Amino acid sequence: MNWYEKLNQYFPVEEMKSKEHMDTLLKEKGSVYYKDEGPYHVLMYAEFPNFTFVDYLFVSKESRGMGLGKKTLQMLKDKNKPIILEVEPVNYEDTDTEKRLRFYAREGFEHASSIGYCRRSLATGEENSMEILYWTPGGETEEEIFEGMKKMYQDIHTYKDEQFYGESYDSVADVLTFQEEEKTDVLKPFSDPVEK
Template identity: 40%
Template sequence: MSFYDRLSNYFPEHEMKHEGQLNDLIDHHEAYKVHEEEDFVVTYAEFPDFIFIDYLLVSPKTRGKGTGTKVLDTFKRRHKNIILEVEPPDGDDSDTVGRIRFYEKNGFQKAEHIEYTRSDDDGTPYTMDIYYWTPNEDGEKSILKQMATVCREIHNFRALKYYGRLIAEPDEVLSWLH
């Protein structure tokens, strides 16, 4: 099974990038990478001052055995901010609560002042929470700027080709809450 199939079997459809876009990112964007092993798949973009983890999937048979923590620790050793998009907790989906608990256990915190809302292909809006880990004292304003870079460079990479629209214009999808 391809890494894309593994990811799309787990993540909600509206969160999955088009397979062509994901392959183009891997093949043509110098910052974007995929690391796949039997126990996990992670796709990410590494910029000079931060890392954006796009997808992290730990195989069901190895969940709860430290695999995800080891992957995150590898990124933490690079001493850069790490940013993630996480589904808000949903009482009907215990995985959402488990993911949040996992990231918080690994030192990530929710960006309380950043609202991030995108639309799926049908125009239905959905909100994701931004979680981050920082090796220094960078505040949420820095995270907001870095997330805007993610929107422009990763989410909108060849988006017109695959979706017929830019899917994450920072001024439209990111808001600062006071």
Template identity: 40%
Template sequence: MNNIKDVPVPSYYRKLANYFPAHEMKHAHQLQALVEDVPYYGLMETGEYLVLYGDFAEFLFIDYLLVNRDQRGSGVGTRLLQRLQSRNIPILLEVEPIDPNDVDTKKRRRFYERNGFALAQGVQYEREDRHGESYTMDLLYWSPSQKISDDRVLHMMTTVCRRIHNYRAMQFYGRIPAQPEEVLSLVR
């Protein structure tokens, strides 16, 4: 049996790691195991974009979405989201809070808002990175029919934590990084 350190890092992981903050990145081999072993976890990669997502019966979860740098602003991301929205089930994703000192956070938020996503204002989501440093993520959702309640967003994100973020977590982190009862809460 191969030692986990001997397994090469997939090319899609390197692309994501060059764009996303380190604290938002899963362990390379956890992500690879999700892609290769989990039937509800998908990877779509073209010359224009890369998306990794959880495909559950009741909703989709966008784990990572990356439009190649030379394709940004051309409508590729919108067409991709429209393709996912055509499934006619809610879509959930995490995005960093807007940082006034980081124009990219504002651009990402505007992109999702232009494509019909709304902030789940009543759900707080705070995790720790690999080094135990706390960070907050906002949860955005899109629904084909109506506003989604905070309770439903919490339920969907609990599923994501258990079935994606914590997938084989003890093997890769030596701990459970996204225990729903600890990282998610309703703000009333």
């Protein structure tokens, strides 16, 4: 199974870019967009001067518990710049969303609870709300994370979108919002110490 098939099996259709889109990013944005893969993982990420964005991180079920996800994130943390990523809101019917949030909480990520992120999937036409998580080595603010997300959305997510999907994604102003009053922290239930 190639890297794209692995991602496609794991991620919902509304979150997936087309293979053509990702191949083009790797080729035409090769100084920013990268693929790191091994037998048990696939990491797609964009590295900008002020932050790194994790586009997709897949770790196979066979290797869970071997520390592969932690090692892969550590490679990005070693770059000593903020790491930003998108996650699905927790769905207690789907244990993977809970495991994912627990993993990122353990890795020191925070929830950018002042950032709203909802984009329409060109694959399904449905609105898709996501939460933004981030890790910072230097205490960067949610405003800085918000600016990073806007850059990533414009430079990566919507790159040549009409060419690949026949229509454009919504504008960054329609997709990303910043509210002073924060939402509930989605990582809090996973980062509190367990009571005995």
